[in-house]
Amino acid sequence: MAVIETHDLVKAFGKLRALDGLDLSVEGGQVFGFIGPNGAGKTTTIRTLLGVYKATSGTAEVFGKNAWTDAVSIHEQVAYVPGDVNLWPTMSGGEVIDFFLRLRDGSGAAYAAAQKRREELLKNFELDPTKKCRSYSKGNRQKVALVAALASDVDLYIFDEPTSGLDPLMEKVFQNYVAEIKAAGKTIFLSSHILSEVERLCDNVGIIRKGKLVEHGTLDELRSRWEVKGEALPSLEEVFMKQYGDEIHSDEGDEENEMHKSIFAQYMPKKKAGDR
Ligand SMILES: Nc1ncnc2c1ncn2[C@@H]1O[C@H](COP(=O)(O)OP(=O)(O)OP(=O)(O)O)[C@@H](O)[C@H]1O
Ligand SMILES: [Mg+2]
Numbered sequence: 563m564a565v566i567e568t569h570d571l572v573k574a575f576g577k578l579r580a581l582d583g584l585d586l587s588v589e590g591g592q593v594f595g596f597i598g599p600n601g602a603g604k605t606t607t608i609r610t611l612l613g614v615y616k617a618t619s620g621t622a623e624v625f626g627k628n629a630w631t632d633a634v635s636i637h638e639q640v641a642y643v644p645g646d647v648n649l650w651p652t653m654s655g656g657e658v659i660d661f662f663l664r665l666r667d668g669s670g671a672a673y674a675a676a677q678k679r680r681e682e683l684l685k686n687f688e689l690d691p692t693k694k695c696r697s698y699s700k701g702n703r704q705k706v707a708l709v710a711a712l713a714s715d716v717d718l719y720i721f722d723e724p725t726s727g728l729d730p731l732m733e734k735v736f737q738n739y740v741a742e743i744k745a746a747g748k749t750i751f752l753s754s755h756i757l758s759e760v761e762r763l764c765d766n767v768g769i770i771r772k773g774k775l776v777e778h779g780t781l782d783e784l785r786s787r788w789e790v791k792g793e794a795l796p797s798l799e800e801v802f803m804k805q806y807g808d809e810i811h812s813d814e815g816d817e818e819n820e821m822h823k824s825i826f827a828q829y830m831p832k833k834k835a836g837d838r
Contacts, residue, residue, distance in 0.1 A: 563626070565590045565718055565749045566611060571620035573606050573773075580606040582773035583620070588751060588766070590717075593744050595764030596753040597798075599806055603773040604753040605645065608722050611751075612642060624718065638666070641711035645723040645753075647703040649695035655706040656684075656691030662710040672715065679713040686735050701727040712739050719743060720751045725759060737763060761798045769805055776805060 566588035573581040588594040613633025622629040667673035689705045769777035
């Protein structure tokens, strides 16, 4: 069953269509990588799925429920980590994590289990929970949100660039947890700019461009779709560049841009007339 499903989803901010007919389907039990350049509509998609934004038109469903009207019941089974984590400055990290866990699980058995996971997560992410949130660095604020999300036992985890502030060691810790969650049969929706991370973790990948899904499939499907005969299969980064190479502009005489242009030129698809 699809855990996330959108059809012809449009989210407009005034004249700007941040989502412009997005068709997305994420099956249960998989890690889905959602990639695209700045401003493509990744965060808008996530916020619409979370019921923060109301769709302008089209449908957005999570667990078969309407993302806007059924947001409260959907949230019981969703943990979310935003890209820019803002926390209450005068609370400690531990208090914030506790607050979120209590909101979700009250004080019953599920809360006790979450508390246990919380201790392990704090240790593995090397996070001091006693510090006031205002004193945390960006990476540490992100860890607070990650610990709160990963300590929760839910069916769907939504991460919006969760590792952008983490060092490589912590990125690895995060990746291990994603593998663990997946092994437990949960679904993970991961928006990321770190393509090597997506390559390592994701079963399926969607590429969004100007509010539309332009590529969708398993990593191997994407790579073989852009294969050039006689050459090695392209990496996800190369597939991504092929999608966006034509968006790179160059100023005359700008050496760096010229260099980029020539690099991108190699990746441009060798299309036949009528293709795509
Ligand atoms: N609340 C808002 N009001 C007006 N415009 C918005 C709002 N949120 C997003 N946008 C616009 O919608 C488009 C998509 O933005 P979005 O944040 O979804 O992109 P993104 O793919 O998450 O980018 P990034 O990789 O930089 O995080 C952008 O043009 C952005 O300026
Ligand atoms: Mg974003």
